[in-house]
Amino acid sequence: MSTTLQNDLLIRAAFGQLTERPPVWMMRQAGRFMPEYWEIKNKYSFLEMCKTPEIAADVTMLPVDLLGIDGAILFSDILVTAEAMGGDLSFEQGVGPRFANPVRSLADAEKLNTDCLPKLEYVADAIKVIQQRLNGSIPLIGFAGAPFTILSYLVEGASSKDFKLTKLMLNNEPALAHKILQKIADVTVEYLNMQIAAGVNAVQLFDSWALALSWNDYKEFSHYYNQQIISKLNRKDIPVISFCKGSSVFAPIMAEAKPDVISVDWNADLKNIKQSLPQGIAVQGNLDPFVLYADKKVIREKIHQLFERMRGEEGFIFNLGHGIMPDIPFDNVKYAIETVKEFRY
Numbered sequence: 504m505s506t507t508l509q510n511d512l513l514i515r516a517a518f519g520q521l522t523e524r525p526p527v528w529m530m531r532q533a534g535r536f537m538p539e540y541w542e543i544k545n546k547y548s549f550l551e552m553c554k555t556p557e558i559a560a561d562v563t564m565l566p567v568d569l570l571g572i573d574g575a576i577l578f579s580d581i582l583v584t585a586e587a588m589g590g591d592l593s594f595e596q597g598v599g600p601r602f603a604n605p606v607r608s609l610a611d612a613e614k615l616n617t618d619c620l621p622k623l624e625y626v627a628d629a630i631k632v633i634q635q636r637l638n639g640s641i642p643l644i645g646f647a648g649a650p651f652t653i654l655s656y657l658v659e660g661a662s663s664k665d666f667k668l669t670k671l672m673l674n675n676e677p678a679l680a681h682k683i684l685q686k687i688a689d690v691t692v693e694y695l696n697m698q699i700a701a702g703v704n705a706v707q708l709f710d711s712w713a714l715a716l717s718w719n720d721y722k723e724f725s726h727y728y729n730q731q732i733i734s735k736l737n738r739k740d741i742p743v744i745s746f747c748k749g750s751s752v753f754a755p756i757m758a759e760a761k762p763d764v765i766s767v768d769w770n771a772d773l774k775n776i777k778q779s780l781p782q783g784i785a786v787q788g789n790l791d792p793f794v795l796y797a798d799k800k801v802i803r804e805k806i807h808q809l810f811e812r813m814r815g816e817e818g819f820i821f822n823l824g825h826g827i828m829p830d831i832p833f834d835n836v837k838y839a840i841e842t843v844k845e846f847r848y
């Protein structure tokens with residue numbers, strides 16, 4: 504697939520090559536910071552948008568057409584796997600995701616359905632529509648949520664600041680947590696392989712809230728499952744990107760799962776992380792997204808600072824350390840992308 508792309512910078516960098524400039528895409532690049540997103544969002548609910556392939560494709564294409572990024576990311580959400588497994592999911596304005604039936608007991612866990620791939624068929628359909636629209640221009644990145652992060656939403660029933668109930672389960676009922684995590688991992692393998700079969704050019708595993716875990720808990724409740732998933736993907740020429748908040752600390756463990764790319768939050772020095780990893784693993788990141796609120800002069804300086812630090816490093820994809828916030832000015836995002844694209848090593 505990658506050999507036929509007009510712009511394969513992202514794929515080359517993901518496979519550890521030195522590129523003429525860093526490829527750029529941004530987590531949450533199709534979202535509320537774009538007025539054009541709201542034009543669509545005002546007409547449909549978020550889940551309707553995800554589940555209607557033509558609409559998911561329209562939203563996926565917004566940053567492609569308006570920002571000129573080097574990679575498109577499928578418009579969907581990490582929580583669709585949990586919904587397909589039986590989670591009663593809704594997204595409320597200003598509240599975020601909610602599961603009306605949180606999973607907190609063995610009986611709840613047993614109800615989770617792992618035979619749910621047909622319910623996610625709309626994602627494969629969306630991928631096919633998006634690939635027609637992209638028409639070989641840039642790679643399409645598919646994704647899924649990692650089991651620990653999905654578990655946290657299923658247990659808490661909503662976004663959480665401290666993951667109190669989730670950690671209580673890990674500590675008091677580890678066997679229950681493992682039962683749920685294994686079910687999520689099994690679904691995630693099938694789901695990502697479905698996305699690969701439908702035509703994505705790369706996949707990213709989002710373990711956004713791994714940051715909440717201690718070193719040992721990360722190994723036991725997160726890494727163990729991420730490694731299983733990554734080892735079971737039909738990767739061939741499809742690079743696998745592993746993202747978590749906490750990667751500044753967990754990168755050495757993440758590397759053991761053998762992803763092609765580790766996506767790094769903004770706490771660490773990216774070159775130090777890169778050089779500490781086994782040969783051949785690429786890095787993605789790691790601009791603090793809050794920089795995008797600043798003056799353009801500052802945005803430019805911080806991007807160039809990162810690039811100078813990464814000069815000569817093979818396998819570097821520019822991205823943020825986490826997603827774009829909804830109130831970041833569109834103009835600043837566009838400026839940041841132009842700044843990356845003008846740069847040459």
Ligand SMILES: Cc1c2[nH]c(c1CCC(=O)O)Cc1[nH]c(c(CCC(=O)O)c1C)Cc1[nH]c(c(CCC(=O)O)c1C)Cc1[nH]c(c(C)c1CCC(=O)O)C2
Nearest residue numbers: 530531532533534549577578579580581599600709711826
């Ligand atoms: C934790 C997480 C979620 N979803 C996701 C993560 C992991 C990435 C991260 O850590 O930011 C991943 C995600 N969510 C969305 C995408 C689409 C592609 C992209 O542009 O990156 C991706 C890759 C769309 C979305 N997912 C959501 C929106 C906003 C929906 C709306 O319009 O109200 C979008 C565009 C809703 C969502 N979905 C989720 C939350 C917490 C929320 C509400 C809070 C928030 O908006 O940040 C769960």
